[in-house]
Amino acid sequence: MxxxxxxxxxxxxxxxxxxxxxxxxxxxxxxxxxHCCNARILSSMHNRECKAFLLSESSLFVWADRFVxxxxxxxxxxxxxxxxxxxxxxxxxxxxxxxxxxEYFSHAQPSCFGDDIKLLSHYVDGKALRFGEMDxxxxxxxxxxxxxxxxxxxxxxxxxxxxxxxxxxxxLTTPGLTAAQIREFLQLDRLLPGFTLDDFVFQPYGYSxxxxxxxxxxxxxxTPQANSSYVSVESNLNLIERAPLILEILQPASFxxxxxxxxxxxxxxxxxxxxxxxxxxxxxxxxSNNYQVYFANYILPQNSFSRATxxxxxxxxxxx
Amino acid sequence: MxxxxxxxxxxxxxxxxxxxxxxxxxxxxxxxxxHCCNARILSSMHNRECKAFLLSESSLFVWADRFVxxxxxxxxxxxxxxxxxxxxxxxxxxxxxxxxxxEYFSHAQPSCFGDDIKLLSHYVDGKALRFGEMDxxxxxxxxxxxxxxxxxxxxxxxxxxxxxxxxxxxxLTTPGLTAAQIREFLQLDRLLPGFTLDDFVFQPYGYSxxxxxxxxxxxxxxTPQANSSYVSVESNLNLIERAPLILEILQPASFxxxxxxxxxxxxxxxxxxxxxxxxxxxxxxxxSNNYQVYFANYILPQNSFSRATxxxxxxxxxxx
Numbered sequence: 001m002x003x004x005x006x007x008x009x010x011x012x013x014x015x016x017x018x019x020x021x022x023x024x025x026x027x028x029x030x031x032x033x034x035h036c037c038n039a040r041i042l043s044s045m046h047n048r049e050c051k052a053f054l055l056s057e058s059s060l061f062v063w064a065d066r067f068v069x070x071x072x073x074x075x076x077x078x079x080x081x082x083x084x085x086x087x088x089x090x091x092x093x094x095x096x097x098x099x100x101x102x103e104y105f106s107h108a109q110p111s112c113f114g115d116d117i118k119l120l121s122h123y124v125d126g127k128a129l130r131f132g133e134m135d136x137x138x139x140x141x142x143x144x145x146x147x148x149x150x151x152x153x154x155x156x157x158x159x160x161x162x163x164x165x166x167x168x169x170x171x172l173t174t175p176g177l178t179a180a181q182i183r184e185f186l187q188l189d190r191l192l193p194g195f196t197l198d199d200f201v202f203q204p205y206g207y208s209x210x211x212x213x214x215x216x217x218x219x220x221x222x223t224p225q226a227n228s229s230y231v232s233v234e235s236n237l238n239l240i241e242r243a244p245l246i247l248e249i250l251q252p253a254s255f256x257x258x259x260x261x262x263x264x265x266x267x268x269x270x271x272x273x274x275x276x277x278x279x280x281x282x283x284x285x286x287x288s289n290n291y292q293v294y295f296a297n298y299i300l301p302q303n304s305f306s307r308a309t310x311x312x313x314x315x316x317x318x319x320x
Numbered sequence: 321m322x323x324x325x326x327x328x329x330x331x332x333x334x335x336x337x338x339x340x341x342x343x344x345x346x347x348x349x350x351x352x353x354x355h356c357c358n359a360r361i362l363s364s365m366h367n368r369e370c371k372a373f374l375l376s377e378s379s380l381f382v383w384a385d386r387f388v389x390x391x392x393x394x395x396x397x398x399x400x401x402x403x404x405x406x407x408x409x410x411x412x413x414x415x416x417x418x419x420x421x422x423e424y425f426s427h428a429q430p431s432c433f434g435d436d437i438k439l440l441s442h443y444v445d446g447k448a449l450r451f452g453e454m455d456x457x458x459x460x461x462x463x464x465x466x467x468x469x470x471x472x473x474x475x476x477x478x479x480x481x482x483x484x485x486x487x488x489x490x491x492l493t494t495p496g497l498t499a500a501q502i503r504e505f506l507q508l509d510r511l512l513p514g515f516t517l518d519d520f521v522f523q524p525y526g527y528s529x530x531x532x533x534x535x536x537x538x539x540x541x542x543t544p545q546a547n548s549s550y551v552s553v554e555s556n557l558n559l560i561e562r563a564p565l566i567l568e569i570l571q572p573a574s575f576x577x578x579x580x581x582x583x584x585x586x587x588x589x590x591x592x593x594x595x596x597x598x599x600x601x602x603x604x605x606x607x608s609n610n611y612q613v614y615f616a617n618y619i620l621p622q623n624s625f626s627r628a629t630x631x632x633x634x635x636x637x638x639x640x
Contacts, residue, residue, distance in 0.1 A: 115637075134547055137455065279622050280622060284626075284628075317438070320432055
């Protein structure tokens with residue numbers, strides 16, 4: 001069974017003098033927004049600084065002045081952004097960033113990045129860039145091109161792991177696995193001490209967790225099945241420092257690191273990324289909105305031959 | 321400007337006692353067959369053992385007992401195979417193999433591999449496999465599952481190069497470049513001594529060449545534009561031995577090697593592939609039709625950061 005784990009992601013800032021997304025916006029609004037991209041809210045939690053919604057396809061985090069949404073599968077996230085802009089109005093919108101990574105099966109998607117930025121361009125002027133090569137892992141970033149300048153202190157990180165170890169894949173596809181067992185496997189107590197967690201185990205497999213502590217957040221989404229396994233970790237905590245633990249648990253054959261405003265990316269990756277991984281792509285760019293973006297893809301060199309993967313000719317292979 | 325260079329490929333054997341593809345089949349038939357996948361014949365040449373057609377999208381080679389066809393762009397090669405099977409009849413068909421590599425922009429294609437094998441399965445029973453990982457370069461192979469056993473002497477090779485050097489890309493996109501200049505750049509006299517050549521320079525750029533000598537063939541197709549550059553070389557000559565010269569000319573950041581019935585693949589790649597390339601994928605499988613297939617993907621490690629690639633938001637980005 002194939003599931004497209006690859007996410008689209010958006011970050012939207014509003015003017016806090018005009019609007020607080022925490023106190024002025026109801027949960028019904030977020031439910032409607034999420035519905036626009038064909039996802040739904042499974043559960044939510046909050047503290048004084050942040051609300052976190054676990055979605056049928058990934059996650060939504062809301063602070064007073066901004067929200068971050070990630071959706072996977074065949075959702076069309078730009079439809080949710082369109083809803084937000086139409087409902088709230090561009091006058092209260094301070095800045096919008098929309099990001100989309102290359103998919104495993106792009107032809108099964110309702111739109112491509114080119115379609116998405118065409119739609120967004122009806123509402124905001126923007127620029128677009130690609131991080132990573134076309135024939136390899138890459139991420140597209142569209143960002144509004146206006147007076148907004150990101151604070152250097154506003155940092156986010158993504159660690160996207162592909163082809164997790166057979167052991168990890170087998171463990172995470174075990175029938176009847178509980179959320180507690182997955183938390184233990186992921187060592188979330190070590191990774192996220194003091195955080196409040198909200199998680200969900202999908203059937204027949206798949207796992208999502210949101211974690212918040214004060215204004216900090218971290219979210220993990222797992223598509224564990226062999227042949228198309230994918231685990232995304234996204235946070236405003238430093239994931240380069242935490243990469244050794246995450247990589248030890250998942251042992252992916254390949255992973256991407258993305259950071260926004262981590263100015264010490266090069267030094268930190270040299271320090272924390274295990275030597276067994278080879279850097280295949282390295283991209284650095286400062287956007288006109290003042291985000292310094294780094295993208296790196298790492299691979300494990302192969303030294304022995306594996307077998308080919310059998311495909312069931314009679315099966316449903318529309319995604320191939 | 322984007323062009324999908326990635327090929328679909330088929331090899332079809334017929335029963336030489338019932339039919340010679342060289343003497344019993346007219347050029348009009350091949351023109352009609354090629355038309356079925358939305359390509360057309362540009363030119364042709366032949367010797368006593370082989371006919372070679374240069375197509376608007378890649379190439380067709382015909383011997384008495386078999387043909388090999390490669391088509392790129394948005395062609396739907398299975399439609400040509402369907403035409404062949406319907407016209408010739410399955411009783412004269414000895415064996416069919418259909419191959420498709422992952423595309424840069426799969427969502428711009430009229431069908432996916434799953435659709436293709438569903439269509440072929442209406443006519444022949446077959447098996448399918450994937451060589452290479454889903455999140456990386458990979459090749460799908462569908463082959464008829466019948467009594468046919470490939471001769472160990474029947475060897476074919478593919479070298480697929482991605483992200484050729486900026487210098488090679490610049491040279492090959494030079495306005496007004498002639499076929500003679502491209503032959504010289506590719507050092508075809510060194511690569512193919514004694515071969516007869518038939519080539520074509522596409523506008524604004526792009527190049528195809530067929531080469532034949534007795535029963536031997538080699539074909540090169542070049543999509544030279546930076547950001548999505550792709551060069552395919554396919555032959556029954558040993559391309560592993562010839563890889564050093566090809567890699568020296570193109571200097572790709574990544575390439576695939578595929579071989580059918582090259583039993584010394586491991587030793588030869590150890591001998592001929594330059595050490596600067598790291599093997600990212602290594603797959604070996606013996607098919608039930610007796611083809612031993614090897615697939616390898618190699619990359620150049622990156623040590624310095626490059627800039628992101630700008631995308632024209634107002635442009636035609638449907639392929640992104």
